[in-house]
Amino acid sequence: MGNFKDGSAQACQVGKLRLSDKNGVFSKDWAFQGAQVGNMASRVQQPCLCVCRSKYMCPGHMGIPGNEIADKEAKLAADEATNIQYTSWTKHQAMKHIEAQAHERWNRRMKLNMRSEHMQKIATNMKKKGRTHGRRNTQVNINQLVSGHTRLNAYQNWKDPEVSPNFPNCGALETTRHYLYHCPRYEKERQHMLLEAENLYETYNIAEGSRDTDIVTLAGMREDLSETINKQMYLALSRYIESTHRLDHWLTFSRMWLLCDARWQPTPELAKRICKYLEGRHKPVYHPLTDCGDHVVVINTKEVAFDKNQWEKKLYAVNTGYKDTMIAMSAKDFHRMDPTKVIEREVYSELPKNSQRQNLMTRLHLFPDENIPDNIKENLVDIIPPVMEPPKRLDEFTEEEKASWPRFFIPPADYKPAD
Numbered sequence: 563m564g565n566f567k568d569g570s571a572q573a574c575q576v577g578k579l580r581l582s583d584k585n586g587v588f589s590k591d592w593a594f595q596g597a598q599v600g601n602m603a604s605r606v607q608q609p610c611l612c613v614c615r616s617k618y619m620c621p622g623h624m625g626i627p628g629n630e631i632a633d634k635e636a637k638l639a640a641d642e643a644t645n646i647q648y649t650s651w652t653k654h655q656a657m658k659h660i661e662a663q664a665h666e667r668w669n670r671r672m673k674l675n676m677r678s679e680h681m682q683k684i685a686t687n688m689k690k691k692g693r694t695h696g697r698r699n700t701q702v703n704i705n706q707l708v709s710g711h712t713r714l715n716a717y718q719n720w721k722d723p724e725v726s727p728n729f730p731n732c733g734a735l736e737t738t739r740h741y742l743y744h745c746p747r748y749e750k751e752r753q754h755m756l757l758e759a760e761n762l763y764e765t766y767n768i769a770e771g772s773r774d775t776d777i778v779t780l781a782g783m784r785e786d787l788s789e790t791i792n793k794q795m796y797l798a799l800s801r802y803i804e805s806t807h808r809l810d811h812w813l814t815f816s817r818m819w820l821l822c823d824a825r826w827q828p829t830p831e832l833a834k835r836i837c838k839y840l841e842g843r844h845k846p847v848y849h850p851l852t853d854c855g856d857h858v859v860v861i862n863t864k865e866v867a868f869d870k871n872q873w874e875k876k877l878y879a880v881n882t883g884y885k886d887t888m889i890a891m892s893a894k895d896f897h898r899m900d901p902t903k904v905i906e907r908e909v910y911s912e913l914p915k916n917s918q919r920q921n922l923m924t925r926l927h928l929f930p931d932e933n934i935p936d937n938i939k940e941n942l943v944d945i946i947p948p949v950m951e952p953p954k955r956l957d958e959f960t961e962e963e964k965a966s967w968p969r970f971f972i973p974p975a976d977y978k979p980a981d
Contacts, residue, residue, distance in 0.1 A: 704781050707742075707781070708778065715727050715729060716737045729745060732747065751806055752802065762795065766791055780795055780799040817925075818943045819856065819938070820859065820944050822836060822861070823860075823948060824861065824863050824866050826866075827948055827949050829905060829908050832866070832908075832949050833909045833912045837913055839856050839858050840855045840922045840925060841913070853922075855922060856925070858946070859938060859942065860905060861932050866904060874893075876892065877890040878892075880896065901930040906926070
């Protein structure tokens with residue numbers, strides 16, 4: 563340093579200063595110029611002495627025998643920390659990076675979770691079959707047979723050792739293979755199914771080595787066969803399952819599609835009956851906290867009925883679409899505006915007032931007439947009994963019903979009505 567006449571010291575340093583911790587792992591370089599030390603109040607205009615200083619810190623155990631490996635690793639870590647290049651990110655770039663990392667973790671979790679991937683594949687196949695095959699309850703049974711998670715006794719015994727794994731009729735181990743190929747109780751239905759499969763192979767000239775009858779082939783999931791053959795195989799297996807009635811108790815735990823004819827039915831009573839099936843109160847497994855209801859398809863809603871003069875007296879709150887324009891509309895005008903709204907409002911008011919009501923309403927399908935989309939028509943499995951039998955017109959009676967109808971008197975054979 564240069565000494566000045568007033569006793570102050572000042573130095574102008576130009577160069578690089580490297581600072582690190584005592585282990586020499588973390589280090590930082592600063593380029594500086596014009597740093598001053600001393601009493602700033604007594605600065606004088608004197609030529610400055612320029613000093614170039616470079617400071618390096620070394621580990622505390624340097625030079626001690628036996629620490630050569632630690633010294634080498636410390637030097638490598640210090641060099642690596644020196645060469646790190648820091649980049650500045652905006653908030654938008656950081657959020658994009660976090661989102662990409664979250665998607666990557668989710669995809670990795672989905673690949674590792676085989677059950678989720680398997681269930682997604684089953685759901686996709688069920689949606690494809692629902693448009694062409696119908697009978698959704700049978701689709702559920704077939705997908706369970708393919709996956710192996712069935713309600714047959716062998717699988718139930720695996721979950722609960724107290725359940726017998728044998729079939730009650732023949733005493734053999736009840737597995738999927740036993741149910742499809744070996745159970746003597748269903749021999750007649752089985753022969754009919756295998757005969758249909760053999761006829762399909764003969765019709766489409768399939769090679770002998772490819773004529774399998776395993777569960778994947780019967781379920782219509784073989785990729786080397788055409789879509790037509792897979793569909794026919796699926797239908798053959800469906801008829802076998804429906805004719806054996808072994809898996810009917812599964813339907814209690816699956817959602818079915820039910821048809822309801824609203825023609826000339828009293829609206830309040832009909833709404834109560836529809837709510838019973840939407841909530842699942844007709845099933846033995848019903849619980850208020852369990853969503854086990856079915857889909858209900860209501861047709862001919864434009865022909866619903868009210869008692870006495872309820873068409874004029876019953877009022878509904880309707881919003882016209884403008885601000886503060888809630889009006890009271892009679893059932894007659896409301897029904898004329900939309901033939902499905904009256905029965906929808908009645909069902910909505912009969913459902914329990916909790917968070918499940920919106921979910922239950924999504925399974926209610928209303929149509930003003932008998933025109934139903936094909937994808938819904940193929941899923942229908944049963945009919946809800948009407949509240950009351952609708953009366954018939956005179957032209958709807960058959961000749962046998964007219965002849966057996968009671969009469970006040972029987973006219974003679976030569977009776978002729980007056981002109």
